Amino acid sequence: xxxxxxxxxxxNVLWRAGSASARDVLxxxxxxxxxxxxxxxxxxxxxxEKGAAREKTVGQAAVYSAKVQQxxxxxxxxxxxxxxxxxxxxxxxxxxLVANEKLDAKERAALQKLLDDAQREAGEGAP
Amino acid sequence: xxxxxxxxxxxNVLWRAGSASARDVLxxxxxxxxxxxxxxxxxxxxxxEKGAAREKTVGQAAVYSAKVQQxxxxxxxxxxxxxxxxxxxxxxxxxxLVANEKLDAKERAALQKLLDDAQREAGEGAP
DNA sequence: TCCATCCTTCGACACTTGTAGAAGGTAGGC
DNA sequence: GCCTACCTTCTACAAGTGTCGAAGGATGGA
Numbered sequence: 001x002x003x004x005x006x007x008x009x010x011x012n013v014l015w016r017a018g019s020a021s022a023r024d025v026l027x028x029x030x031x032x033x034x035x036x037x038x039x040x041x042x043x044x045x046x047x048x049e050k051g052a053a054r055e056k057t058v059g060q061a062a063v064y065s066a067k068v069q070q071x072x073x074x075x076x077x078x079x080x081x082x083x084x085x086x087x088x089x090x091x092x093x094x095x096x097l098v099a100n101e102k103l104d105a106k107e108r109a110a111l112q113k114l115l116d117d118a119q120r121e122a123g124e125g126a127p
Numbered sequence: 128x129x130x131x132x133x134x135x136x137x138x139n140v141l142w143r144a145g146s147a148s149a150r151d152v153l154x155x156x157x158x159x160x161x162x163x164x165x166x167x168x169x170x171x172x173x174x175x176e177k178g179a180a181r182e183k184t185v186g187q188a189a190v191y192s193a194k195v196q197q198x199x200x201x202x203x204x205x206x207x208x209x210x211x212x213x214x215x216x217x218x219x220x221x222x223x224l225v226a227n228e229k230l231d232a233k234e235r236a237a238l239q240k241l242l243d244d245a246q247r248e249a250g251e252g253a254p
Numbered sequence: 255t256c257c258a259t260c261c262t263t264c265g266a267c268a269c270t271t272g273t274a275g276a277a278g279g280t281a282g283g284c
Numbered sequence: 285g286c287c288t289a290c291c292t293t294c295t296a297c298a299a300g301t302g303t304c305g306a307a308g309g310a311t312g313g314a
Contacts (some may be wrong), residue, residue: 004270004271004272005211005271005272006271006272006273007271008211008212009211012214021291022291022292023290023291035272035273035274036273036274036275037274037290037291038273038274038275038292039272039273039274041291041292041293042272042273042274043271043272043273045293046270046271060279060280060281060290060291060292061290061291061292062291062292071223071227073212074212074213074223074227075227075228077208077211077212078208078212078223078224078228081204081205081208084132084135084136084204085135085200085201085204085205086201087139090228090230090234091233091234091237094230094234094237094238094241095237095241096198096201096205097205097224097238098238098241098242098244098245099241100198100201100202101202101205101217103217103221103245106218107217107218107221108242108245108246110218110221110222111221111225111238111242112242114221114222114225114226115225115235115238115239115242117225118225118226118230118235119235122232122235131300131301131302132301132302133301133302133303134301148261149261149262150260150261162302162303162304163303163304163305164260164261164304165262165303165304165305166302166303166304168261168262168263169302169303169304170301170302170303172263173300173301187260187261187262187309187310187311188260188261188262189261189262
């Protein structure tokens, strides 16, 4: 499930909102995009066609909600990136990340904490 | 400098090889793509047009080499991903990475080591 | 000299993505 | 009963991507 730039914008709104009409999505993206109503409607229809969102008619209007989970979409996107640009291995990617991406202190601290948690979790299950 | 799927494949060859003719690139990608010679040539021409590669004629044939650095392309690609899919913050992305990507012990260790290095580096210069 | 080989440039076509106008249904307010 | 304000579906079109085939130039060996 690869999403295009514009599709990500829409999906981000759906994930945040839970469910939303085309009008809601449009409102949420005003300022960021300046899209016309029909542009949003077209994107939503395409997302439903490709199985990323679902549509339900409520009254006279359609209400949309995400069908793919955000986490799944994120993982797919990251996997695609790693595949294309980092030789297909998480190892290579992780290396680039810390070697070249200049995380700030706060980010490093967060990462450290998460690593600790992951470490602890990985250690459990055996005893 | 956003590269498409096919463009990444070509650029990866150029980065690895240093420089290569269209034929070289084709050979390097046989098995992976099954592209026709002209397909590769077209992609190379387009890459030159968009400034990602450069072309030099040697004898009767053109030889290509990367113009954008691999690291730069990788950083741009990662930045685009973070922007679209992770709310634009490295923090959010890093969180996803450790929380959802099931890194193996080796990857976590690498991350830890690199993090330590970064920490040490950040700590210097002050005392 | 002439052919098999390569290389090159042009042009083309289908599909995806980004954007949106036109035209037509509906439902509440006056 | 009719107008205003929404909503919907259809259609379109320009770029960008992915994939070549055709046609023509050079070149080295038979």
